[in-house]
Amino acid sequence: MSPENPLLVRAISLGGDKRKITEFYDEWAKAYDHDMTDTIGYVGHVVTAEALAPLVSGDAEILDAGCGTGLVAVELKNRNAALRIDGIDLTQGMLDEAAKTGAYRQLVPGDLTATLPFPDNSYDGIVSAGVYTNGHVGPEGIEELVRIAKPGAPIVLTVRDTAWEADGFDVHIRDLETAGRIRVREIRHSPYHANEDIFCHLCTLEAV
Structure with missing residues (x-):
């Protein structure tokens, strides 16, 4: 396996510092798609869209949480053009790039480690x-996704392998299920950065 891309090494060493994260992604926004998909072989947008698309139908309202430049929304629209997709991201530079895709109903700034600007039971899928x-969003951030998902709505997310146990995602998701807040439909090992043999846990959850 080749050494990990220096941009990714920098990204995962930001330590959750909001200022550093915002500056880093604002700086990276215009080159992000090329660097991620062509150089790094990122496929997180593809595997999540493939998992979510069969679980929603018609003009379902979807939230793309941490939408970045819009890679996921484009994949979803390619599978179901009628979907109404909202995006939220911490970084304005990323939101500006996402707007260029034309895939979103609305784009709003927001912090996935804080209370999200949406009412309870807002979305048909997330x-x-x-x-x-x-160094980004910890497992506690999943709770806000559960809050704003309608009962029965699928929540599909990736968790990088290096964070799964180290940051407590495995325990937190199990605790949410034990508490009756979610059902776990499937958790499976999935490619993530294909050119670097980096994997993720692809989690398909259901709000209760």
Whole structure:
């Protein structure tokens, strides 16, 4: 396996510092798609769209949480053009790039480690790719996704392997299920950065 891309090494070493994360992704926004998909072989947007698309239908309202430049929304729209997709992201530079895709109903700034600006039971489905990783958003962030999902709505997210046990995602998801807040439909090992043999846990959950 080749050494991990220096951009990713920098990304996962940000330690959750909001200022550093915002500056880093604002700086990276315009080159992000090329660097991630072409150089790194990122496929998180593809595997999450493939998992979510069969679980929602018609003009379902979907939240892309941590939408970045819009890679996930484009994949979802390619599978179901009628979906109404909202995006939220911490970084304005990323939101500006996402707007160029034309895939979103609305795009709003927001912090996935804080209370999200949406009412309870807002969405028919939620997707979050590339967010739950080292130095970014911890497992507690999943609780807000559960809050704003309608009962029975699928929540599909990736958790990088290096964060799964180290940051307590495995325990937190199990605790949410034990508490009756979610059902776990499936958790499976999935490619994540294909060119670097980095994997993730692809989690398909259901709000209760």
